[in-house]
Amino acid sequence: MADTHPPAGLGARRLALAVVEETLRVRRALDDVLAARAPAAALDARDLGLSRAIAVTGLRRLGTIRRALAERLEKPMRDPRVEALLVVGAAQILFLDVPDHAAVGTAVDLAREDPRLARAGGLVNAVLRRIAREREAILAEADADPFRDTPDWLAARWTAAYGEARAAAIARANRGEAALDLTVKADPEGWAERLGARLLPTGTLRIAARTPVPELPGYDEGAWWVQDAAAALPARLLAPRPGERIADLCAAPGGKTAQLATAGASVLAVDRSDKRLARLSENLARLGLAAETRAVDALALDEAELFDAVLLDAPCSSTGTLRRHPDVAWTKTAEDIVRLADLQQRLIDKAARLTKPGGRLVYCTCSLEPEEGEAQAAAFLTRHPGFVRDPLRPDEIGGAADLIDPQGDLRALPHLGLAPDAPGVDGFFAARFVRRA
Structure with missing residues (x-):
């Protein structure tokens, strides 16, 4: 009898694909799309976290990924759903701690299970394998261009407002993840010690660990809330x-x-x-x-x-x-x-x-x-x-x-x-x- 169990992590990639595709197609906030689609996906916390990480990373580095895809496709990409699938696969290969075979294999599986993508399976497999082989060159080229992941219209606005050097610094900063900052009701020094956090000069606590927020000490008792510094x-x-x-x-x-x-x-x-x-x-x-x-x-x-x-x-x-x-x-x-x-x-x-x-x-x-x-x-x-x-x-x-x-x-x-x-x-x-x- 054939194995009817889906490959490990396929559900997380399926949700990430849907979120990236809808976010770009209807210009809706990623978190709103994810909140609307997550219940039907019925994923556990780990897979849900992976799905969000893939989608967020794909959009954070979308300029780099689109350039890498364009340089490795014979024709311009015209199907937004195929592009979204390639973005999901490339985000894992280039920027996440995911084995290349898992990123490529699940992308091909997603293509095969969707009638709208079935004919793209071979293309997806070939392009993502090439991206995996040429990963270092892709990343080196992107690192040399601070505006690679910033839309041209925004880069132009920031350059006009802040000058090229500061605009480039802003663009580079946007490639990184934001810190987890907390505002406490009282005793910031005590909570900084308890949470292993950095106490910033304004009283904000900055957390280094990536523990889920509800699992951090003080959450249930309402000692603090998440708020950027x-x-x-x-x-x-x-x-x-x-x-x-x-x-x-x-x-x-x-x-x-x-x-x-x-x-x-x-x-x-x-x-x-x-x-x-x-x-x-x-x-x-x-x-x-x-x-x-x-x-x-x-x-x-x-x-x-x-x-x-x-x-x-x-x-x-x-x-x-x-x-x-x-x-x-x-x-x-x-x-x-x-x-x-x-x-x-x-x-x-x-x-x-x-x-x-x-x-x-x-x-x-x-x-x-x-x-x-x-x-x-x-x-x-x-x-x-x-x-x-x-x-x-x-x-x-x-x-x-x-x-x-x-x-x-x-x-x-x-x-x-x-x-x-x-x-x-x-x-x-x-x-x-x-x-x-």
Whole structure:
């Protein structure tokens, strides 16, 4: 009787193929695609982790992989599903600790089981075997080109905004994985010792081990939450005080809300998505923190209710998060930046109307694009003479003076860090304003 058991790990590759193909085809966030498809795949935790690693790596190094494929195909690739299958196979061969025979064999198996790919089995086998043979040359060529894994339109934007050297440093940083950073409610020194973590100057803990987050000490008791070191800065810059009434606009998933609540503020967390707000509430419950939540578009919030301080983490292109979300580079366009910049303008104007005289407003985005950062801050001050910029001080961000731009705003870049020997944060912009009394 023939063996009817599928090859080991085939389910993980099948899911990775579906996620890569759909992410590129419909320009949908990888994590959203994975969350929608994972239940039907019915994989155990190990295979699910492998599937995500393959998909994320394939998109993180998509430029390198596409160049390697193009140079080894006689004709341009026109079938996106075949391309996705080759991306999944090549990602394992070039960048993951997977035996070449397993990467090639499972790719051929996936081609054979899908009527739409069946005729491509021979091509998949030949191309992936050649990539395995020529791996060192492929990687050496890619390493010499810092922009190989950055879409041309983004590379051009970053070069114009930051100069070629810094743009290249950003692109190189985006090839690496993001660190696991945690924000703790209290006793950062004690938790750093318990978790074997690096305590950054701002109080963020950086974890070296790749233990699944729910298995780390302190997770079940709600001692900390996952939050990039740069993403933790805007709430610190707001300087929340006990008893203050603070609005956190576009608040989900809730890391900044948790920071504000931990400081003793009375927080209204606003988000237009019921689903995302439910996740925020779940996170707060695990942490033993409380905040008022309101599922409403921030633009529709009642302006009769003014706040001591307002934090606006505005929806943006997220180009500062490519280390965590490499799909952003391939699913967003220049047109998205224009559209989102218009939304940000309307949201920051709304935030201004919600801020009490004498109150504070922090605007931030996880974008590298000036239209979503520096230009927004400058235009805001032109439109609102009743507000003044409150420049940031190095001591507020752990002494990292190179993260403060000449105007006094925060500009974090992926290749920089909060300490000289701890590089790597999300690309982030934040500006602080005070409403004249």
